[in-house]
Amino acid sequence: MTEHLSSDWLGLHGRTFAVTGAASGIGRAIAGAAAAAGASLMLLDRDIAGAESVAAELSAKGWSALALACDTSDPRSVSAAAEESLRRAGPAAVLVNNAGILRSGKLESLSLADWNETLAINLTGYFLCAQAFGRQMLAAHRGSMVHIASIAGNEPQLRSGAYSASKAGVLVLSRQIAAEWGPSGIRSNAVSPGLIRTPMSEAFYTAPGIAERRAAIVPSRRVGVPEDIAEAVLYLASDRAGYVNGAEIAVDGAFNSILMDQVPRPGF
Secondary structure, eight states, X not given: OOGGGGSSTTOOTTOEEEEETTTSHHHHHHHHHHHHTTOEEEEEESOHHHHHHHHXXXXXXXXXXXXXXXOTTOHXXXXXXHHHHHHHHOSOSEEEEOOOOOOOBOTTTOOHHHHHHHHIIIIIHHHHHHHHHHHHHHHXXXXXXXXXXOXXXXXXXXXXXXXXXXXXXXXXXXXXXXXXXXXXXXXXXXXXXXXXXXXXTGGGGOSTTHHHHHHHTXXXXXXXXXXXXXXXXXXXXXXXXXXXXXXXXEESTTGGGOGGGGSOOTTO
């Protein structure tokens, strides 16, 4: 976690952050960065043991963090977590929608159960959390939401089931929230990670040479880490991005900008 985030340049000190999927990977990195910036963390995850471990780690450093059990695909679980967060820490100033899954499979053989589960967590879960915490923000006439999407929401990731469709939905949902709730002082933006090494993607790197091959096709010549996403999220959550609403920031080392370089062009 970067040391410069420990200052209050971002103006996040004392603000309540609700982060879904906070027990590991990108969610954990976002929670750590926000806590270092002085925010009060509500760590939401259906892996409550993992969330409690992160909360203990942050609390040991003198930062404010509370773990809350939450299955983002379950309306009752989301409502209970939002109510508990409100009771313990007041209205949420920031919601980071991050919880997600990947159920791979070819479209011709993908089960409806896998399709529905992916959409339930990756898209409907984002809506449920935005609605529950958004009501707190609407009452306060202020708030910021950051939704973790993916570059796969713009370019289909083949043989990944409903993943791309779910992330495309997240991008439109984020813009709709910005348009509908912007007049009430709420901002909604999306961060689209590229190749980021996380526990969910770690299996891809077990084969020899994969990490090097992936880094070689990224213009920035490296695979990203969760902290790269956390940096962008904190900016969008802060008042420094006060006029940024309905936007998408790709954090991918320019990987999504090299499509035309894949087209054969003799002489170039």
